[in-house]
Amino acid sequence: MTTPTPTFTRTFTWADPAESIRAGREMAGIDFLRAMVNGDLAQCSYQATMDYDLVEVAAGRVVFEGRPGDYLNNPLGTVHGGYYAGMLDSAMGCAIHSLLSAGQSYTTLEFKLNMVRPLPTDGSPIRAIGEVIHPGRKIATSQARLVDANDKLYAHATCSCMIFSGKD
Secondary structure, three states: OOOOOOOOOOOOOOOOOHHHHHHHHHOOHHHHHHHHHOOOOOOOHHHHHHOEEEEEEEOOEEEEEEOOOHHHEOOOOOEOHHHHHHHHHHHHHHHHHOOOOOOOEEEEEEEEEEEOOOOOOOOOOEEEEEEEEEEOOOEEEEEEEEEEOOOOEEEEEEEEEEEEOOOO
């Protein structure tokens, strides 16, 4: 007789993104990101889905924190690469966003990701630390590291983002 496979449920909620989208178009990047950290604006729905939060913001530097669990595993039992990519892309993009003026926006042109070891799924915190390398007027570059509380490296990445002004 086959033993039934246990099933689990995960429930999450997110805010209507309309207010944050509107604010993001009107506020300087650092003010917009700080409003998310202090709870004046909702963090984005992707972060709610992937279970990580923006926890620190400074000019040219941001930190996201998550606690990966087995609900993020791939079929081989390790955290899916999309989780690494999502956290690192968020950190690199928001580091650049922190330097933008009101009316400016950005999009990722490309990023390179190196996963160096599997992430733990025991609920311990993982941080994605993003920092701007070059804050260009049209193209900006940044880097990010995915580390644990002891600064043990799990992945690192670099990216290029295209900057748009309100006139583009």
